Amino acid sequence: MSDLRELYQEIILDHNRRPRNFGVPDQSNRTAKGHNPLCGDIVTVYLLLEGNVVKDIQFEGKGCAISIASASIMTELIIGKTEAEALELFQSFHDFVTGDDVAELADELEELKALSGVRDYPMRVKCATLAWHSMAAALDGDGENVATE
Amino acid sequence: MTEIKRGGRAVKLKSVADGFDLDQIREDFPVLRQKPHGRKLVFLDSAASAQKPRAVIDAIRYCYEAEYANVHRGVYWLSERATEAFDGARETVRSFINAAKTSEIVFVSGATEAINLVASSYGGTFLEAGDEVVISHMEHHSNVVPWQFLRDRNGVLLKVAPINDDGELILDQFEAMLGPRTKLVAITHVANSLGTVLPVQDICEMARSRGIRVLIDGCQAVPHTSVDVQALDCDFYVFSGHKLYGPSGIGVLYAREELLKLMPPYQGGGEMIASVTFDKTDYAAPPYKFEAGTPHISGAIGLGAAVDYVRSIGLEHIAAHESDVLRYGMQRLAQIEGLRIIGAARQKAGVISFVLDDVHPHDVGTILDQEGVAVRTGHHCAQPVMDRFGVASTVRASIGMYNGRDDIDALARSLNKVKEFFG
Numbered sequence: 210m211s212d213l214r215e216l217y218q219e220i221i222l223d224h225n226r227r228p229r230n231f232g233v234p235d236q237s238n239r240t241a242k243g244h245n246p247l248c249g250d251i252v253t254v255y256l257l258l259e260g261n262v263v264k265d266i267q268f269e270g271k272g273c274a275i276s277i278a279s280a281s282i283m284t285e286l287i288i289g290k291t292e293a294e295a296l297e298l299f300q301s302f303h304d305f306v307t308g309d310d311v312a313e314l315a316d317e318l319e320e321l322k323a324l325s326g327v328r329d330y331p332m333r334v335k336c337a338t339l340a341w342h343s344m345a346a347a348l349d350g351d352g353e354n355v356a357t358e
Numbered sequence: 359m360t361e362i363k364r365g366g367r368a369v370k371l372k373s374v375a376d377g378f379d380l381d382q383i384r385e386d387f388p389v390l391r392q393k394p395h396g397r398k399l400v401f402l403d404s405a406a407s408a409q410k411p412r413a414v415i416d417a418i419r420y421c422y423e424a425e426y427a428n429v430h431r432g433v434y435w436l437s438e439r440a441t442e443a444f445d446g447a448r449e450t451v452r453s454f455i456n457a458a459k460t461s462e463i464v465f466v467s468g469a470t471e472a473i474n475l476v477a478s479s480y481g482g483t484f485l486e487a488g489d490e491v492v493i494s495h496m497e498h499h500s501n502v503v504p505w506q507f508l509r510d511r512n513g514v515l516l517k518v519a520p521i522n523d524d525g526e527l528i529l530d531q532f533e534a535m536l537g538p539r540t541k542l543v544a545i546t547h548v549a550n551s552l553g554t555v556l557p558v559q560d561i562c563e564m565a566r567s568r569g570i571r572v573l574i575d576g577c578q579a580v581p582h583t584s585v586d587v588q589a590l591d592c593d594f595y596v597f598s599g600h601k602l603y604g605p606s607g608i609g610v611l612y613a614r615e616e617l618l619k620l621m622p623p624y625q626g627g628g629e630m631i632a633s634v635t636f637d638k639t640d641y642a643a644p645p646y647k648f649e650a651g652t653p654h655i656s657g658a659i660g661l662g663a664a665v666d667y668v669r670s671i672g673l674e675h676i677a678a679h680e681s682d683v684l685r686y687g688m689q690r691l692a693q694i695e696g697l698r699i700i701g702a703a704r705q706k707a708g709v710i711s712f713v714l715d716d717v718h719p720h721d722v723g724t725i726l727d728q729e730g731v732a733v734r735t736g737h738h739c740a741q742p743v744m745d746r747f748g749v750a751s752t753v754r755a756s757i758g759m760y761n762g763r764d765d766i767d768a769l770a771r772s773l774n775k776v777k778e779f780f781g
């Protein structure tokens with residue numbers, strides 16, 4: 210069970226039980242749907258962009274604890290960030306879960322560290338990055354569906 | 359013990375009279391000694407791909423160590439031995455499904471290729487715009503997408519026969535769909551996502567009496583039940599070797615010889631020709647006409663060995679044992695609070711699909727894995743079935759001959775851990 214605690218840390222279980230910023234907002238101007246072909250999960254991200262700042266972000270969809278928690282934590286981190294900062298965040302998170310070397314995460318990204326367990330489960334990396342791919346696609350603005358492959 | 363000849367050597371096999379000995383069978387599968395995360399391996403994913411018995415591993419090794427050369431080409435001793443073993447495998451498969459002739463057994467890479475071959479060669483030639491192909495709502499994607507290709511290319515219509523809430527084909531609605539333009543029924547024998555056994559004998563009769571051709575996807579059937587293509591009177595029967603305890607990359611297309619003669623080749627190359635000039639090529643007779651290129655020699659030999667192994671245990675013994683485990687599993691899992699079984703057909707083989715509370719199947723699968731329990735999670739290449747039951751994915755435990763009630767107990771115990779974890 211200890212390995213499992215590593216993967217399913219309390220923070221993750223908590224975000225899974227009570228995802229933050231979950232739902233369809235009244236107001237949004239960028240959206241994208243992410244699809245994990247492995248499990249059929251779909252996460253849709255809605256952004257409200259003012260200038261180049263993310264004023265609001267919400268998500269909805271179905272997914273495993275890893276993907277829901279990752280999406281939930283992501284929304285908390287992204288609000289108030291500029292587009293460039295958001296994409297940079299994605300990059301560091303991506304490196305963090307996929308990199309060979311254990312990439313460092315800035316202190317403000319503490320919660321994301323809870324997702325480090327997926328490194329040992331390559332099949333689950335897609336779950337952890339699903340919402341992030343959607344967020345990046347939404348910022349890209351063409352609103353196209355993305356698949357995590 | 360009985361002895362059979364394979365290639366150049368005699369192989370000892372247990373005879374059916376020895377009965378079904380689960381411990382012995384488990385010994386026959388070396389991989390079962392693996393200890394994932396330090397636990398006993400509880401392998402419940404044979405529907406995705408079954409494990410391989412020593413007899414298959416040995417046959418493949420023997421092929422490469424003692425009788426490997428290209429087949430049907432060399433005049434030398436080694437090539438003759440390889441050819442004998444390869445042809446022997448075809449005969450083994452023929453008798454396994456009781457086809458009339460070995461020329462009706464085409465080796466392909468798997469069920470997927472077999473269906474694509476039929477859709478492309480038979481469908482592309484004999485089906486016209488407005489003709490109808492009837493499939494069921496519980497087909498594997500490999501028995502959906504090739505027909506969509508044909509639809510998009512030839513204007514053939516694809517009709518989907520509905521299933522009920524237990525995951526059974528609604529037979530009278532199926533029959534009502536068979537109209538004057540229906541040219542082909544392409545349907546699974548056992549549904550991989552639900553385990554439903556379809557009444558293929560009835561289906562064949564309904565279709566044949568209307569002059570409609572039938573393709574049966576037997577991937578999930580051949581490991582659990584004996585198949586007689588002549589008794590079924592089907593036109594095409596396909597399956598993959600790897601779900602039948604044989605190697606991956608090899609599969610079988612059975613087709614009536616008269617159809618194979620009429621159908622154009624699927625791919626061109628060596629092996630499938632009688633003579634070639636730059637003006638014209640005469641094709642070889644079936645099955646070679648459909649086997650362009652060097653075949654998967656060791657794969658076919660391995661598949662032959664798998665068939666021999668299965669027959670040495672006896673499909674009737676395997677079926678009786680597995681249905682006991684399945685029944686036990688259905689009962690045992692039904693007792694777990696919050697567990698919903700998807701697919702409760704009266705006729706069922708090998709598969710229990712379920713969801714647990716609102717825990718995502720991936721999370722269930724990961725936690726089971728820590729306990730050494732290997733199950734498949736996802737949509738099982740059958741998204742329309744998932745849609746039908748209002749889920750995106752399920753957990754699927756599937757049963758092979760080496761599974762016992764103890765594996766079900768391990769599964770149930772681990773599921774209770776999942777509930778503790780996510781409770």
Ligand SMILES: Cc1ncc(COP(=O)(O)O)c(C=O)c1O
Nearest residue numbers: 468469470498500550575577598
């Ligand atoms: C019912 C059914 N049909 C077809 C297939 C496709 O088999 P393969 O991937 O071996 O070609 C499968 C395997 O998943 C199956 O279960």
